[in-house]
Every structure is written in structure tokens, then in C-alpha cells.
Amino acid sequence: MTNAPILTVEHLSMRFGGLVAVDDLSFSAREGEITALIGPNGAGKTTVFNCITGFYKPTEGRMALRHGNPAIFEELAALTASSLRSRHRQDGALYLLERMPDYLVTQKARVARTFQNIRLFRGMTVLENLLVAQHNPLMKASGMTLFGVFGLPVYTHAEHHAEEKAAKWLERIDLLDRADDPAGDLPYGAQRRLEIARAMCTDPVLLCLDEPAAGLNPRESAELNDLLLSIRDETGTSILLIEHDMSVVMQISDHIVVLDYGVKISDGVREEVRNDPKVIAAYLGVEDEEVEKVSSEVGL
């Protein structure tokens, strides 16, 4: 089973002054799959996420995301030549993420993300966190606030709907009974799950998770695996995952991309990557010559 790509990243480079954090990286994430981006600390994984989600403007490169029919990628050359951000057709749409500011990447291209250091609205309740995530549809329903101020049924109806959606996600992450508590009051593992649910409330086609298993105990980590698999299988949302925890990566990812010092060193399905000597070397911290030696020994 090879699905069509939903996101293609081509020749992505990000430099901070003299530091090359990401160097000519190309990969793609396929629809309905979990793609893992792994690599040692400082390899540039978070930087790639920040470029995809519009928080950084990449020094170079093209990142295209599609909605709908995979054939829409035919439009890529025409879209790149134009100065537009996106191209819409009857059967789908194509977005150039590097041309969009961060909030539009979520609002229009429907890419959602979580953060390596949890960023919840700690002083707001769990429910409110999930309502803020539905800001754009609610804003529209409130007629840019006007209907809302007068309490028109259009808006109250939409808000009720938003609360139901939030409740559905809370049930799914097992936090329904904490809905009215401040988010900052939740235990760490629950905060991680809430951040994922909050991102899902924006109805993304691509969900980017930055080290979601960091700091979780083995039981929570296993629950997280189940949650991510159920998101993939039930909502059809594609997932791009940064992870350190190899048990998570190896168990749930369909496709793995390995970064080291900003350069892609391996790309493939689990077994390919697991047995790639370059990956083993990068993780064990072996010098380059030795990698070559190992490579020649295994006959690559």
C-alpha cells in the first residue's frame, strides 16, 4: 500500500546566520499514514516543523500541501510560477506553505501542530482550550461578533456544536471529567493528550506532533500509540511525528525519515531504516569513516 503524498518538501534549507540547521532536505508525507521524522538532538527536526507550519520562513525550498485529488499536484509548477499562495480546483486545492503566515497554514491549509514544550492556555479550562481551537468556524458563526453580541440563535447553535465536538475529543482522550478544570492543573501526560486533542479540534488534514511521547511513562506512551493510530484510522488525518522514543517510532510509523545535522541520512519503511548502518551510526555517535567501513562490511 503506497498512498499518494499529501505533503511534499523539496530542497528545504534553513540557515540561522552561519548555522545550517536544515540542509537541502526533501521528503514527502503520504496521506493517511504516520510519517516519523527522527534524528539526534539538534538535528533540525523542530526547525523543519517550524518551516512547515509557517513559524519560520525557510531560506530556500518548496513545501506543497494538497487537499482532495492527488492529481492536483499537476498544478504545482503553475502555482510556483505565480505569486499566489494556493490554487483551487473543483477536485481539490494545492497550497505552498512557505508563502503563508503561520495562522493561515492552520486556518486555510489545515495543518495543525503541537509543541515540544507543551503550550496550553494554562489559565483557561480544558474545555476553553478546545473552544479556542475552533475559533475560526465560531468567529464566522458569530458574524464577526455581531450576531454573538445579540445572542442570535445562529451563534448559540454553533457554540453548542463546538462544545459537543470538544466533549467528543475529551471523551476520546479520557479527560471528560476534567473538562471544567484549568489546563495548567492537569498532570503532565494529560496535558500532552489535551494538546493533541486541541490541535485535532482545528480539523486538520495533517497533524504535526513534536515529541508527543517526551516525558511519558511506558503505560502513557502505549496509550498515546493507540490514540495516534485511532486518529489515523478513524479521522483519516495524516500524521507527521517527531519522536525520540524508538518504541513509539518503530511501533506506529509507516514511514521514517532520519535527519542528522540537518541532512537527510535515511528514508524508508521501518525495517529499512532500522537496519540502515548510517542511522545506527548516527544514533550511536560513530565517526563517519567508521560508518563507511561498516557500510562496506555489510555490502552497501
Add this chain to the structure above:
Amino acid sequence: MEMPPSASATRVDVPRALKDAAIAGLLAFGMFLPLIGFRTYQTMSNELALEGRPGLLAIFVGLVMAASLLGSLVVRPLAERRAAMRKPGASVHAARMRATIAKWFTPFALGFMVLYPFMVWSFAGTQGSVKWIDNFGIQVLIYIMLGWGLNIVVGLAGLLDLGYVAFYAVGAYSYALLAKEFGLSFWILLPLAGILSAFWGILLGFPVLRLRGDYLAIVTLAFGEIIRLVLINWVDFTNGYAGISSIPRPSFFGIPFNADDDGFAAVFGLEFTPLYRTVFLYYIILGLALLTAFVTLRLRRLPVGRAWEALREDEIACRSLGVNTTNTKLTAFATGAMFGGFAGSFFAARQGFISPESFTFVESAMILAIVVLGGMGSMIGVAIAAVVMIGGTEIMRDLDFLKLVFGADFDPTQYRMLLFGIAMVLIMIWKPRGFISTRDPTAYLKERKTVAATFVKEGRG
């Protein structure tokens, strides 16, 4: 009854208390010596002379030492004993009590504000009540309204604005100039002044969008000063320092409040007194303040309001959820500025005279102090703070009884700022996050629980 085991630990330590009091006295002496210990005055030959005031200095130092002794000998042991004696059930009881108070406070306060002029009238009579309704009631309500307006920017959206008085000024000058030039009525100019202020709010919003925290504070401060300097220097337009006088007063549906035959008193067959206008103005500002409260409470429960608070909590997370933070900030600035503009046009209509002197930085600082002291984001807290701060300063204007303590030549108004500062320091020690620091959630599934202060971010930009 058994004494709790910790009772021995709370025994008072007299030598220690004396030592603390002595240190406090020494500090007070050092601080008050230049402030109170000496006074300059002009002699008959126009020379400046210095006069020592050892008696007054001694009274102040004595007061500080007495307060220190009282604190360590009485207040602290009592508080410790109470804490030690507290039963597990007591906090539940206290919480229920607090909930009851919270439930009844708002209707009670509303009723009080509506009936206030009549209560004062019946107590102080026609002559005495003007002062209490005007200097006290109207003044406090103006600041409640300004506090609530700034609360949107600072308390909800978390954008530290030190130039809020600029919008107050824009509102006041808009009303004054348009009313004098075109003779438009108060009720037409009120919304117009609000719109103009909101426009200036957006104008300020644009350049400061990328700034946060201290930088935002500095730029808004500068903005406030620029507006004031323009008002001073653009003499053709604003009449500079001299200000604008004889600004038209609001009328009662076209009936003016004057002693003429077609004035309010004559039309309704009453005896003329300036009190009618004062009471009318009181109800206008009460209505405006309640409108501010109503709109703010409504907005908080709408996506815009939630986005404001989310912005205060974490701007990056907001953007990652598709919230346009530019628009969110601009709407916060514009809404806050609009209420400032309403208050400003009311101020001009009430005073009949405005000059740049009414719109100095101290005014911005005062409004910000009300918001901080009240508890950022809390409407009731801000209202309480406005009553305490503005009501307090107004009461201090006639503290003649203090002359009994400090001697006949003591002028209490000169010590207003000092007392004011001491009161603020004490309140901040007692309640570091303001009078009401908990946050009311804007939506709930099962049960509305208030959010404890420790989780809520403060509006530091």
C-alpha cells in the same frame, strides 16, 4: 477544650518585636526626615527659608513603630493561631460563604448604585448632596468605566498599555470640538467620539503589533505623550494650554438644565437647583459604565473574547490554532479605546471645560493601577479598586479630623499621594494579584469552577 499543639510556637516574642519596631522606626526616620521633617516657606522678603518640624516627624515615626509593634505582637500571632486552629471542614465552609457573598454582591452593588443619588439626597439634603453625587459618585463611575475599558486591553488581552489616557483625551476633545463647532447633541457625538477613539486605538495598534512586554509599554507611553503634546501645541485647533471652555452640556431630551423658563426645573414645576443636572449626569455615566460591563461580559463569552484571553496566555499557541493574532490585538485595542472615548466625551460634557492638563501620564498610571489593584481581568475587582482609589482620594480631600492628630496647621491634601502610595503598597502585600485574582471560565460542560490565580497569566504583554 484542648489547645492545639502548635499554640506554643505562636507565643509572642517581645524582644524580637521591639527590635523590629526599632528598625522600622529608624527606616521611617530616614525616609520621612527629608519629606516631613523640613518645610520651606517664603519669608516677607521673598527669601526661601527652612523650618524644622520635629513634632510632626516624631508623630509619623511613632505611628510606624506602633504599627510594627501591633503587627508582631497582635496581628501575626492571631493569624498564626487561626491558621493552626483551622479545621479541615472550615475551608469548605469559608468557600461556601464566599460563594454566597459573590452571588449577592453584584445585585446588591447594582441596586446601591441605582439608588445612590436618592440615598445621598435624603441624608445630605439638596445643598450637601451635590458634592457627594458629583465629586464622589460620578468621579468614581468615570474611573470604573475607564478601568473596565483598559481591563480589556491589559487584563484580558494581556497587552500592557501605558497610554490609555490618550483615548480618553481623543473622546473628550472630539466631543468638545464637534459640539462647539457644529452644535451637535451629546447623544449623537457620544458614539462618534467612541468611533474616533476606536480608530485611534487601531492606529496605535498597528505599529505596536510586534512588540510585547516592556517595549509595548514604552511605545504606548510615548503615544499618550504625543497626543498630549499635540493637544498643547496645535493651538489653532485645540486652543493649547488654555483648553476649551463653555462646552455644551447634555440636555434632558432637549430640555436644558438651567434656571430659565424653559429649563428642566420650570418645565416640571420644580424649584431650580443644580442638583437635577448632577443626578442626570450620574445616571448617564452609570448607564455608560453598565453598557461597558455588559458588552465586555458578552464579548468574553464570544470567540473574540476567548481569543483575547488565549493571546494573554500564549500567543504562539494562538497562532498555531489559526487565530489571526493581528486582528485579535487590534480589536482589543479598538474596543478598549472606544470605551475610553465614551468616558472622555462624558467627561467633557460634565466638566464643560477641558485642557491638556486632565490627560497627563499620571492619569494613565492611575487607571492602570486600578486595573492591577482590582485583579487583572476581573470586572468586580476593578470596580472595587476604583471605589477604593478614587473614592479614597476624594474622601482625603476633607480629612479635617486629622488636624486633631497632627495639629491645626496640618493640611491633609498635601499628604494624599503619600497615603495613597502607602495604601497601594499595603494592598499589594495583602493581595499581590489584586482584590479578585481568580478567573471565571467563559464556558463549562458540567460545573462552573473558578480558575485559581496561580494558573492565570498576568497581562505583562
